[in-house]
Amino acid sequence: MAVESPPAISIRGITKRFLSTLALDHVDLTIGRGEIHALVGENGAGKSTLIKTLAGLYQPDEGEIRIDGKPVQPWAEAVPVSFVHQDLGLVDDLSIGENVALVAGFPRTYGLISWKRVWTQTQDIYLAMGVDAPDPRALVGTLTAASKAVLGIVRALSQETSIVVLDEPTASLPGPDAQHLFDILKRLRASGKSILYVSHRLNELFGLVDKVTVFRDGRHVRSSSIETLTPDAIVRDMLGHDLELHHHSGAGVQHEATLLDVSDLCTGSQGPLSFSVAAGEIVGLVGLRGAGHEMIGRAIFGAQRQSSGFVRLGGEEIAPELSIADRIAKGIALLSGDRLQESAIGGMTLRENLFPNVARTAGALLHPIRLDRETNRVMGVLDRFDVRPRHESALIDWLSGGNQQKVFVGRWLATGARLYIMEEPTAGVDIGAKGMIHRILRDIATAGSAVLVVSSDFEEVASLCDRALVITRGAITAELFGASLTLDGLITRSALGAEPERLVQ
Amino acid sequence: MSNSVLGKGASPPAPASSGLKSQRLSNWIAVYGLLIVFLLVMIVFGVLRPSSFLSVTNINSILVSQSVTAMLALAEMIPLATKQFDLSVGYHLGMAQVLIIGLQVQQGFGWPETAALILVLSLAAGFVNGALVTWFKIDSFIATMGTGTMLYGFSNWYSNGEQIVGMSLPRSFTGLSMIYHGLPLPALYVSLIAIILWCVTERLPIGRNLYVIGANVRAAELTGINVSGHVMGAFIASGFISGLAGIVLGSLLQTGTPSVGPEYLLPAFAATLLGATSIRPGRVNVIGTLISVLVLAFSFSGVQQLGAPFYIQYFFNGGILIVAVGLSVYAARRRQRAATSVNSR
Numbered sequence: 106m107a108v109e110s111p112p113a114i115s116i117r118g119i120t121k122r123f124l125s126t127l128a129l130d131h132v133d134l135t136i137g138r139g140e141i142h143a144l145v146g147e148n149g150a151g152k153s154t155l156i157k158t159l160a161g162l163y164q165p166d167e168g169e170i171r172i173d174g175k176p177v178q179p180w181a182e183a184v185p186v187s188f189v190h191q192d193l194g195l196v197d198d199l200s201i202g203e204n205v206a207l208v209a210g211f212p213r214t215y216g217l218i219s220w221k222r223v224w225t226q227t228q229d230i231y232l233a234m235g236v237d238a239p240d241p242r243a244l245v246g247t248l249t250a251a252s253k254a255v256l257g258i259v260r261a262l263s264q265e266t267s268i269v270v271l272d273e274p275t276a277s278l279p280g281p282d283a284q285h286l287f288d289i290l291k292r293l294r295a296s297g298k299s300i301l302y303v304s305h306r307l308n309e310l311f312g313l314v315d316k317v318t319v320f321r322d323g324r325h326v327r328s329s330s331i332e333t334l335t336p337d338a339i340v341r342d343m344l345g346h347d348l349e350l351h352h353h354s355g356a357g358v359q360h361e362a363t364l365l366d367v368s369d370l371c372t373g374s375q376g377p378l379s380f381s382v383a384a385g386e387i388v389g390l391v392g393l394r395g396a397g398h399e400m401i402g403r404a405i406f407g408a409q410r411q412s413s414g415f416v417r418l419g420g421e422e423i424a425p426e427l428s429i430a431d432r433i434a435k436g437i438a439l440l441s442g443d444r445l446q447e448s449a450i451g452g453m454t455l456r457e458n459l460f461p462n463v464a465r466t467a468g469a470l471l472h473p474i475r476l477d478r479e480t481n482r483v484m485g486v487l488d489r490f491d492v493r494p495r496h497e498s499a500l501i502d503w504l505s506g507g508n509q510q511k512v513f514v515g516r517w518l519a520t521g522a523r524l525y526i527m528e529e530p531t532a533g534v535d536i537g538a539k540g541m542i543h544r545i546l547r548d549i550a551t552a553g554s555a556v557l558v559v560s561s562d563f564e565e566v567a568s569l570c571d572r573a574l575v576i577t578r579g580a581i582t583a584e585l586f587g588a589s590l591t592l593d594g595l596i597t598r599s600a601l602g603a604e605p606e607r608l609v610q
Numbered sequence: 611m612s613n614s615v616l617g618k619g620a621s622p623p624a625p626a627s628s629g630l631k632s633q634r635l636s637n638w639i640a641v642y643g644l645l646i647v648f649l650l651v652m653i654v655f656g657v658l659r660p661s662s663f664l665s666v667t668n669i670n671s672i673l674v675s676q677s678v679t680a681m682l683a684l685a686e687m688i689p690l691a692t693k694q695f696d697l698s699v700g701y702h703l704g705m706a707q708v709l710i711i712g713l714q715v716q717q718g719f720g721w722p723e724t725a726a727l728i729l730v731l732s733l734a735a736g737f738v739n740g741a742l743v744t745w746f747k748i749d750s751f752i753a754t755m756g757t758g759t760m761l762y763g764f765s766n767w768y769s770n771g772e773q774i775v776g777m778s779l780p781r782s783f784t785g786l787s788m789i790y791h792g793l794p795l796p797a798l799y800v801s802l803i804a805i806i807l808w809c810v811t812e813r814l815p816i817g818r819n820l821y822v823i824g825a826n827v828r829a830a831e832l833t834g835i836n837v838s839g840h841v842m843g844a845f846i847a848s849g850f851i852s853g854l855a856g857i858v859l860g861s862l863l864q865t866g867t868p869s870v871g872p873e874y875l876l877p878a879f880a881a882t883l884l885g886a887t888s889i890r891p892g893r894v895n896v897i898g899t900l901i902s903v904l905v906l907a908f909s910f911s912g913v914q915q916l917g918a919p920f921y922i923q924y925f926f927n928g929g930i931l932i933v934a935v936g937l938s939v940y941a942a943r944r945r946q947r948a949a950t951s952v953n954s955r
Binding site for chain 1: 818
């Protein structure tokens with residue numbers, strides 16, 4: 106062959122350092138024309154850094170990027186690459202047409218926006234992709250998650266670039282909707298576009314992508330054609346060693362009594378789900394970031410609507426219409442994963458942050474607060490959890506994230522709950538506080554309560570929990586415990602989203 | 611945790627206690643700042659106008675005339691604790707004042723039943739405000755501006771927009787606002803309301819709940835606090851106290867004029883917000899509110915005795931409003947900075 110046309114994009118030896126960390130270490134990536142190329146790797150493997158480099162947000166320390174054979178510098182010039190990020194960047198309060206126009210530009214007549222052409226422009230772009238155009242005047246906020254994802258892609262393509270980068274576009278999509286998205290991507294490939302597809306979900310790659318590139322610890326591990334691969338082989342490349350999946354025949358540790366019993370629970374995009382947690386047990390509810398599994402804990406706590414199913418606590422049914430206050434009274438606690446927005450009561454003291462709702466923990470609404478008794482309880486918590494500063498009148502804002510989190514754990518302990526739902530209990534917390542919080546959670550369980558850890562932090566779940574339920578696309582797809590509850594096991598199970606390995610009653 | 615932020619005293623204390631110390635000093639100044647300002651005002655004008663400024667007559671007349679402002683400021687304080695505005699208190703005050711005079715003079719009612727009727731109306735008006743904010747989720751600023759304007763319309767309809775002169779009012783009614791054996795009765799009412807409100811806000815779970823709602827409504831919901839119930843209650847209490855203040859104002863002026871009440875909104879607001887910079891910095895509070903009413907009244911009286919014209923009060927009230935909000939925004943930003951510097955490590 107005399108002249109071979111150059112690949113759509115070719116990346117050679119890109120290196121990027123952040124202080125002492127090598128985020129990308131001489132990585133290569135080549136995407137041909139009309140090819141869907143998957144980029145996979147664990148968190149921290151360097152996928153985002155590479156994408157941000159392509160987007161021109163980072164300037165690499167070494168290496169070269171070529172598009173259609175020509176060297177380009179995305180950080181200094183405009184390049185024909187469009188991006189669809191996981192959060193899509195859509196404005197809910199604007200119409201579909203306006204959202205498209207934010208990227209494609211507002212067509213004008215005599216300098217004024219021509220709304221007629223704004224609407225037709227949107228329809229044209231949808232039609233060009235072979236997708237039925239929705240009413241361009243509809244507000245984006247009224248669309249389903251799937252339609253939003255489609256809109257995000259449609260909008261990116263309005264820029265008429267030959268290369269499209271999709272960063273986990275299906276993270277929050279239920280299965281059938283994701284399939285619809287894949288059809289669009291295949292059509293794009295047929296029209297000659299090149300697509301870089303970043304995903305954590307390995308199963309969906311088969312039947313969709315042409316090639317797979319695996320990154321690990323900032324290095325390029327392998328690029329190969331999908332036909333030569335199996336999901337296990339990809340996981341092996343991601344982890345750097347063989348899978349250690351111990352299959353257990355026997356049951357896990359025997360716990361006395363079932364405390365939380367959830368059957369056929371449906372909430373938001375999750376469900377139906379059935380599982381149970383015993384008194385004295387710490388169970389992890391794990392899923393990839395953005396999977397929406399936190400809705401399950403929130404539904405049990407009453408902070409999120411439960412559309413169907415049953416929740417029982419200690420044999421007593423928790424009716425869906427029960428308020429949060431009623432549920433707290435019945436012994437359910439929820440530590441929010443959003444510490445700043447949902448836990449911290451800014452500008453108020455540690456005392457008030459420990460006991461924000463006194464009627465819940467001591468006395469009634471109209472009973473004077475026994476300040477001396479309360480002071481003793483506050484100081485007791487501060488001492489027990491080694492909170493610094495050790496002053497009941499210090500403002501919560503002065504504390505480090507770890508110390509704040511200890512206070513919020515203390516807040517829930519004071520309610521004397523039977524079931525503790527902990528969302529990302531140690532996110533953004535220093536090592537010392539992390540160990541302390543883990544010890545507290547273990548103490549809670551030992552004292553006879555149940556702990557449900559809702560998390561995307563696999564390492565934490567592997568080291569803290571007795572048992573883990575892996576949630577993929579709103580369903581429990583694996584139950585890991587004992588020796589099978591390892592970091593590798595969790596990563597594999599949540600990435601593969603395989604058929605339920607063992608159904609939980 | 612960056613050291614540049616630590617140096618400024620508003621930041622989270624480092625493992626060492628020096629940060630905490632400077633934090634506590636700046637806290638002490640914030641807590642007692644307004645009280646110090648009040649003492650300075652008394653000393654400065656007392657020295658400049660020794661015979662008139664510190665006279666019993668002057669002090670008593672200020673206490674009497676400011677009692678209405680103080681009651682209205684306390685009324686305003688309750689919804690503000692939950693970060694909800696009640697802009698209707700001034701119009702509400704006006705309606706109560708017009709009715710307490712008008713129903714006696716024009717309809718020949720006795721004052722106790724008139725007062726009872728007004729207080730029932732006040733509870734109802736507060737309930738409407740609360741319902742609009744909690745059930746219909748209308749922004750309190752808009753909702754109370756709307757209800758307030760309608761209350762104003764009601765006062766004007768009833769009085770035909772004119773002053774109702776309170777002729778031959780019973781002594782028992784006019785006596786409500788007199789100085790009894792050297793004790794200005796309106797100041798007594800303010801003290802009673804203040805004591806009750808202090809107990810509620812500082813010692814009862816309800817009070818803490820109100821402040822928690824104001825500081826982080828999402829956190830309040832997630833700790834099981836009945837947010838709408840508390841906000842509703844705050845608006846009803848605010849309406850009730852506004853009605854009381856209107857009755858006292860009627861007794862004081864012995865006339866009913868629809869346009870008088872609304873004039874009190876701004877001073878009351880200014881006092882409440884200025885009060886939030888002191889005693890319990892960052893939140894509206896009873897003692898701070900009372901001290902700011904006194905600071906505003908005495909310093910205005912002082913500059914007046916130095917020869918300043920009457921209209922200076924508008925510059926005073928407007929300026930204080932901006933300064934008070936400016937100070938609290940500044941304090942909140944410092945807290946925010948401190949918080950982010952910790953959490954973005």
